[in-house]
Amino acid sequence: MAKQYDVLFRLLLLGDSGVGKTCLLCRFTDNEFHPSHISTIGVDFKMKTLVIDGIKVRIQIWDTAGQERYQTITKQYYRRAQGIFLVYDITSERSFQHIMKWASDVDEYAPEKVRKILVGNKSDEVDKRQVATEQGIKLAKAYGMDFFETSAFTNHNITETFTRLAEQVLAANKKDLDLLRMSVNDEINLAALEEEEGLCDSAAGDQGKGCWC
Amino acid sequence: MTSTLCNLPAKPAEEAQKHRQQYEEMVAQAKKRELKEAQKRRKQLEDRCKLEESIGTAAQTWNQEILPNWSTMCTSRRVRDLWWQGIPPSVRGKVWSLAVGNDLNITRSSSCTDLRATSQESAMQRLATRGQPQVKAQADKLYNICLSRAKEKWRTTAAPAPEPETEDAGSSDRESSLELIKLDISRTFPHLCIFQQGGPYHDVLHSILGAYTCYRPDVGYVQGMSFIAAVLILNLDTADAFIAFANLLNKPCQMAFFRVDHSLMLTYFSAFEVFFEENLPKLFAHFKKNNLTPDIYLIDWIFTLYSKSLPLDLACRVWDVFCRDGEEFLFRTALGLLRLYQDVLTCMDFIHMAQFLTRLPDLIPGEQLFQQISAVHMTSRNRKWAQVLQALQKDPERGSPVLKR
Numbered sequence: 001m002a003k004q005y006d007v008l009f010r011l012l013l014l015g016d017s018g019v020g021k022t023c024l025l026c027r028f029t030d031n032e033f034h035p036s037h038i039s040t041i042g043v044d045f046k047m048k049t050l051v052i053d054g055i056k057v058r059i060q061i062w063d064t065a066g067q068e069r070y071q072t073i074t075k076q077y078y079r080r081a082q083g084i085f086l087v088y089d090i091t092s093e094r095s096f097q098h099i100m101k102w103a104s105d106v107d108e109y110a111p112e113k114v115r116k117i118l119v120g121n122k123s124d125e126v127d128k129r130q131v132a133t134e135q136g137i138k139l140a141k142a143y144g145m146d147f148f149e150t151s152a153f154t155n156h157n158i159t160e161t162f163t164r165l166a167e168q169v170l171a172a173n174k175k176d177l178d179l180l181r182m183s184v185n186d187e188i189n190l191a192a193l194e195e196e197e198g199l200c201d202s203a204a205g206d207q208g209k210g211c212w213c
Numbered sequence: 214m215t216s217t218l219c220n221l222p223a224k225p226a227e228e229a230q231k232h233r234q235q236y237e238e239m240v241a242q243a244k245k246r247e248l249k250e251a252q253k254r255r256k257q258l259e260d261r262c263k264l265e266e267s268i269g270t271a272a273q274t275w276n277q278e279i280l281p282n283w284s285t286m287c288t289s290r291r292v293r294d295l296w297w298q299g300i301p302p303s304v305r306g307k308v309w310s311l312a313v314g315n316d317l318n319i320t321r322s323s324s325c326t327d328l329r330a331t332s333q334e335s336a337m338q339r340l341a342t343r344g345q346p347q348v349k350a351q352a353d354k355l356y357n358i359c360l361s362r363a364k365e366k367w368r369t370t371a372a373p374a375p376e377p378e379t380e381d382a383g384s385s386d387r388e389s390s391l392e393l394i395k396l397d398i399s400r401t402f403p404h405l406c407i408f409q410q411g412g413p414y415h416d417v418l419h420s421i422l423g424a425y426t427c428y429r430p431d432v433g434y435v436q437g438m439s440f441i442a443a444v445l446i447l448n449l450d451t452a453d454a455f456i457a458f459a460n461l462l463n464k465p466c467q468m469a470f471f472r473v474d475h476s477l478m479l480t481y482f483s484a485f486e487v488f489f490e491e492n493l494p495k496l497f498a499h500f501k502k503n504n505l506t507p508d509i510y511l512i513d514w515i516f517t518l519y520s521k522s523l524p525l526d527l528a529c530r531v532w533d534v535f536c537r538d539g540e541e542f543l544f545r546t547a548l549g550l551l552r553l554y555q556d557v558l559t560c561m562d563f564i565h566m567a568q569f570l571t572r573l574p575d576l577i578p579g580e581q582l583f584q585q586i587s588a589v590h591m592t593s594r595n596r597k598w599a600q601v602l603q604a605l606q607k608d609p610e611r612g613s614p615v616l617k618r
Binding site (some may be wrong): 041047069202 | 437471
């Protein structure tokens with residue numbers, strides 16, 4: 001049976017409540033947009049398989065509740081992530097200011113080599129804009145992150161953002177990837193590699209399951 | 214059917230006969246189908262009538278026999294059995310109110326001069342602590358005081374004030390509480406279209422949540438509460454919904470979750486795992502192997518009391534028995550759900566299980582779910598839920614190692 005993917009990793013969506021994390025995700029995985037989404041309680045999940053550089057990359061995306069109170073819970077998930085989206089809403093100065101706090105929490109709780117990307121969502125709402133694009137660029141630069149302004153509503157920059165972070169996570173795990181290329185058809189090697197490197201702790205279970213895939 | 218178009222040669226007799234026969238067969242089949250469908254419709258109608266009749270009879274029993282004699286009857290075998298079958302919607306609110314109780318003693322102080330003479334704050338505290346029998350008008354009073362305070366806050370925060378650069382995290386959380394309520398109301402049961410801006414219950418939901426944050430500023434608004442308040446609003450009038458809401462959230466399990474007392478939450482998860490392993494050892498092992506910890510699915514279920522994850526009518530049935538049996542039933546329901554879907558779950562990997570459990574199927578067979586729930590044993594080595602929980606609380610080291618950092 002053909003392998004469904006070569007590499008698996010987890011990306012985490014963080015940011016204040018209401019900035020549009022769930023909408024970004026729904027647009028990316030299902031190409032759907034619902035203006036009145038149900039609030040996320042705890043954490044929700046989606047996944048998608050991308051092909052990057054000829055490698056089938058399955059990404060699990062963990063979509064977290066944004067309220068501060070929930071952070072005690074969601075912080076526990078940071079360490080399981082290889083990539084993190086820091087999302088704010090360009091129509092909310094407050095959500096932008098909170099990015100600093102989100103970023104410092106990530107520094108504290110996420111693995112050291114985690115890759116981050118800054119996302120300013122709701123770029124279609126030009127009339128309500130409170131955060132200038134330059135401010136986003138500046139902040140991203142200060143943190144050494146890439147930056148995208150997106151709109152889940154108009155489908156602006158969504159695939160670009162997710163793909164960019166996925167590419168960066170791949171690059172960050174390049175050593176493992178080179179090994180992977182050498183043994184691209186060797187499933188046992190791959191599973192062993194992933195377990196060893198902590199790239200995926202459920203690779204064996206994820207492999208080639210017929211149902212629900 | 215019996216004749217062909219006039220510019221074509223006539224059908225040979227044999228062929229015409231064959232066509233006639235086919236036509237008659239088709240008609241006969243169509244008639245049979247129609248008859249069958251008519252029978253099915255009649256059966257459905259009969260079932261519905263029967264169901265409505267039984268709901269009607271049950272409602273009568275609740276109204277005339279049980280509710281007037283609540284304190285003596287509520288623990289009887291017969292009432293408990295009837296309760297398990299689901300409370301008729303017409304008496305549901307009353308039964309929930311009685312069962313949730315009013316330990317907070319949300320009542321009015323003995324004289325109105327007290328209220329005028331003192332600050333609202335201390336009046337409220339007295340309202341909340343004085344042990345007097347609950348009277349409807351009194352409940353209204355407390356609710357209205359809290360609500361007017363909430364409205365005052367909304368007015369003052371509505372003015373666009375420049376944000377202080379150095380606000381500490383805690384105060385910003387409380388500050389944003391009122392803003393978050395606004396945001397969440399439109400995201401509460403959006404498909405029902407009644408809590409959204411302009412919908413009939415938008416203001417009521419807004420008011421109850423706002424009043425609660427003034428009544429319990431130490432707890433504040435936490436996401437998930439809007440769902441609980443919404444379900445209560447659907448079954449009770451505003452003041453009673455507020456009392457039930459405040460009392461429901463005051464239960465130990467709800468307090469642990471809404472205040473995000475992490476270590477106590479972990480204790481609840483560990484207790485859940487004890488019964489999970491006992492009831493469904495195979496699935497438990499499968500979850501362990503895939504590193505699927507209970508927090509991933511239980512948080513949503515417990516925070517919203519299943520109102521977000523189950524179809525509303527089914528969620529209400531879960532609430533019925535939750536009101537009867539307490540927090541234990543929330544975890545029993547979780548095990549019932551896992552039991553119901555254990556075959557599909559066993560052949561899934563981490564992400565598929567996580568997706569499945571955080572978004573359950575739209576159609577969940579209610580009767581089957583309750584059968585599965587009733588098949589869950591809530592004893593572990595002769596210990597009941599409360600005992601297991603208590604033992605874990607005393608000795609948290611025995612808790613789940615997976616969930617600890």
